[in-house]
Amino acid sequence: MTNPHLSLDQEILGDIYSSRESMNNLEILCDDFGSRFGGTEGEKLAADFIKAKFEEYGLTNVHLEPFEYLGWERGEATLEIISPIQKTIPCITLPHSPPIEMEAEIFDIGEGFPTDFDAKSDEIAGKFLMTNSVLYPKGIKRWIHRQEKYGRSLLAGATGFIFVNHYPGYGPATGGVGSHGVAGPIPAISITKEDGAFIERLAKRKGTVKIRLKSTDKLAKMTSWNVVGDLSGAEKPEEIIMLGSHYDGHDIAQGASDPASGVVSVMEAARVLAKYAPKLPRTLRFVMWGVEEIGLLGSYEYARAHADELHKIRFYLNMDGAGGAPFKDINLHAWDELQNTFEDYREDMALNFAIGQSFHSASDHYPFLLKGVITGGIESVRQSMTGRGYGHTQYDTVDKVTLLGLRDASSLAARIALRVARADNWPASPRDAESVDKLLNQPSRTEIQAFIKVMDEYFDKL
Numbered sequence: 001m002t003n004p005h006l007s008l009d010q011e012i013l014g015d016i017y018s019s020r021e022s023m024n025n026l027e028i029l030c031d032d033f034g035s036r037f038g039g040t041e042g043e044k045l046a047a048d049f050i051k052a053k054f055e056e057y058g059l060t061n062v063h064l065e066p067f068e069y070l071g072w073e074r075g076e077a078t079l080e081i082i083s084p085i086q087k088t089i090p091c092i093t094l095p096h097s098p099p100i101e102m103e104a105e106i107f108d109i110g111e112g113f114p115t116d117f118d119a120k121s122d123e124i125a126g127k128f129l130m131t132n133s134v135l136y137p138k139g140i141k142r143w144i145h146r147q148e149k150y151g152r153s154l155l156a157g158a159t160g161f162i163f164v165n166h167y168p169g170y171g172p173a174t175g176g177v178g179s180h181g182v183a184g185p186i187p188a189i190s191i192t193k194e195d196g197a198f199i200e201r202l203a204k205r206k207g208t209v210k211i212r213l214k215s216t217d218k219l220a221k222m223t224s225w226n227v228v229g230d231l232s233g234a235e236k237p238e239e240i241i242m243l244g245s246h247y248d249g250h251d252i253a254q255g256a257s258d259p260a261s262g263v264v265s266v267m268e269a270a271r272v273l274a275k276y277a278p279k280l281p282r283t284l285r286f287v288m289w290g291v292e293e294i295g296l297l298g299s300y301e302y303a304r305a306h307a308d309e310l311h312k313i314r315f316y317l318n319m320d321g322a323g324g325a326p327f328k329d330i331n332l333h334a335w336d337e338l339q340n341t342f343e344d345y346r347e348d349m350a351l352n353f354a355i356g357q358s359f360h361s362a363s364d365h366y367p368f369l370l371k372g373v374i375t376g377g378i379e380s381v382r383q384s385m386t387g388r389g390y391g392h393t394q395y396d397t398v399d400k401v402t403l404l405g406l407r408d409a410s411s412l413a414a415r416i417a418l419r420v421a422r423a424d425n426w427p428a429s430p431r432d433a434e435s436v437d438k439l440l441n442q443p444s445r446t447e448i449q450a451f452i453k454v455m456d457e458y459f460d461k462l
């Protein structure tokens with residue numbers, strides 16, 4: 001197949017692979033601004049920095065879209081074993097965990113197989129539930145997310161939640177426990193794999209383990225910002241191809257791979273497209289989402305505030321952590337209609353990425369998917385995830401990210417955006433509410449959908 005975009009491809013690739021801009025931006029975002037966690041000074045500095053870069057690159061309509069939410073600020077937390085021995089264990093609280101002082105016995109449920117929570121609810125009630133971060137307990141097929149384990153603990157009557165990292169040597173792993181911006185009702189803490197194993201041995205050798213937890217986190221109203229910039233379309237400006245990534249990391253880390261490697265890859269795509277393809281037929285929109293890590297709050301807010309414009313989005317490419325993904329594959333979120341189109345793109349780009357057709361709810365494409373928008377993401381499809389690795393730990397740092405990874409992600413994004421913006425035939429149209437419902441409620445999702453419904457009702461009542 002001849003490549004109809006060859007000369008632009010060559011300019012884009014030549015520029016990206018001879019530039020260090022993406023790594024320079026990553027160093028500024030992570031080394032100068034820190035975690036960029038919601039409510040930190042670095043978060044606002046990052047939003048302003050991205051805005052200034054968008055302007056420097058020549059984007060138009062560049063602006064911040066502020067929104068309010070219930071924020072969370074980490075305080076000191078102390079975890080002591082008080083019986084059958086006395087010992088202090090290092091711990092961190094999880095975002096949206098409420099401040100508390102309490103004592104309780106530990107109930108260890110291991111990997112957190114979903115049906116165990118119901119079956120063992122008599123033993124769980126009134127105790128601190130301990131589980132680990134294994135994604136696929138006992139070989140079951142779907143990802144059991146931290147929030148599902150926390151939610152099932154709530155429903156079973158647990159009074160607290162201990163999340164044990166399943167990787168040795170990575171420290172404790174973090175992750176929010178709120179839902180749709182509402183704080184979690186019971187305290188949630190995280191400990192290392194090694195300390196989790198110690199508690200397990202202690203329980204086995206000496207019986208019931210009792211702990212005392214004191215946490216001092218603060219919950220308060222805060223403001224965050226989505227950052228928007230456009231390359232306006234020359235012929236059909238009302239049709240939009242959107243690229244995005246959240247820019248907040250977790251407060252315990254630099255969040256270099258998740259998400260900053262995605263942020264700078266979106267920025268780099270914006271830079272080269274503005275330079276070499278400023279007059280594409282359709283509009284390209286670049287959006288950096290605020291506070292994803294505590295519940296996709298920025299992208300939910302955008303989907304709410306722009307509800308009447310979502311039908312204009314031809315395609316949204318989510319790039320959360322794209323520069324750090326081991327493989328730069330394209331995951332289409334169950335859009336079989338686009339399979340051939342992306343296979344053609346792959347061929348004329350002379351690349352070998354895999355094309356997936358599945359979806360999850362753990363990043364910023366999800367609020368759009370729920371509204372029927374055609375979404376996909378740059379993710380590893382070839383390698384099934386066994387966990388987050390360094391992600392969500394203090395070791396997600398700049399040195400783990402390679403310039404080559406950033407170049408691969410940004411050039412792939414730019415070349416796909418170019419193609420979707422130029423395509424006269426686009427074989428997919430947004431889903432209506434009924435089709436979204438059908439997608440979510442397909443037979444393989446019965447268990448998770450039932451859980452989501454119960455949780456939504458639970459949090460609505462708080």
Ligand SMILES: [Zn+2]
Binds near residue numbers: 258363
């Ligand atoms: Zn992320």
